[in-house]
Amino acid sequence: MNTARAVTCVVTILFTMVGCSQPRTDQERDQSAEAEERTSFVNRVWRVAESTSVAPGQLYVFLSDGTLVIASPNGKPALGTWSGDGGALTMVEEGIPYRVDILGLSRTEFRIRSHNPGQPVEIRLVPADESASPDSL
Numbered sequence: 001m002n003t004a005r006a007v008t009c010v011v012t013i014l015f016t017m018v019g020c021s022q023p024r025t026d027q028e029r030d031q032s033a034e035a036e037e038r039t040s041f042v043n044r045v046w047r048v049a050e051s052t053s054v055a056p057g058q059l060y061v062f063l064s065d066g067t068l069v070i071a072s073p074n075g076k077p078a079l080g081t082w083s084g085d086g087g088a089l090t091m092v093e094e095g096i097p098y099r100v101d102i103l104g105l106s107r108t109e110f111r112i113r114s115h116n117p118g119q120p121v122e123i124r125l126v127p128a129d130e131s132a133s134p135d136s137l
Contacts, residue, residue, distance in 0.1 A: 039105050039106055039107055040105075041062055041105060041110045041125075042062050042063070042064050043061075043062070043063060043064050044061070044062075044127060045059055045060075045061050045127070045128040046059065046060045046061070046062075046110055046125035046126065046127060046128060047059055047060075047125060047126055047127070047128040047129075048060070048123055048124070048125055049109075049124045049125065049126045050123075050124045051121065051122060051123040051124065052119070052121050052122050052123075053121045054121060054123050055072065055074070057072070057073055058070065058071070058072045058073075059071040059072070059128055060125060062082050066081050066082060066083060067079065067080075067081060067082075068080040068081055068082040068091055068092070068093070070093070078093065078094070080092050080093040080094070087101065087102050088100065088101055088102065089101075089102065089112070091114065098114050098115055098116050099114075099115045100112050100113065100114045100115070101113040101115075103122070107127075108126060108127065109124060109125070109126055110124075110125040110126075111123070111124050111125070112125070
């Protein structure tokens with residue numbers, strides 16, 4: 001399987017996982033509607049638009065269960081975890097936790113600074129365009 005197909009499969013699986021849930025009660029639907037009015041980075045597929053060290057086109061998905069999925073057109077998808085606390089996150093990649101500052105969040109942009117060993121890494125993410133082919137990443 002080539003890399004483009006692998007990325008397509010991962011994104012398809014993620015959308016399926018996000019869409020599969022038990023029926024919600026009226027209260028849960030109301031809470032969900034309120035939450036949708038607020039901007040969230042969770043359960044969305046984000047694409048790296050620019051970064052100080054992450055390749056453009058790499059995909060990030062912060063699933064609501066705390067799973068972090070990172071997919072690249074040039075490598076195998078990686079799984080990690082994430083947790084949030086106010087304006088900061090902790091991302092765990094390959095068993096190593098990193099503190100991550102949220103620099104900005106809107107419906108069209110998610111900017112973060114990851115405090116990896118060495119220099120902090122800034123990443124500007126944008127929503128992945130569902131109509132774009134993986135080859136265009």
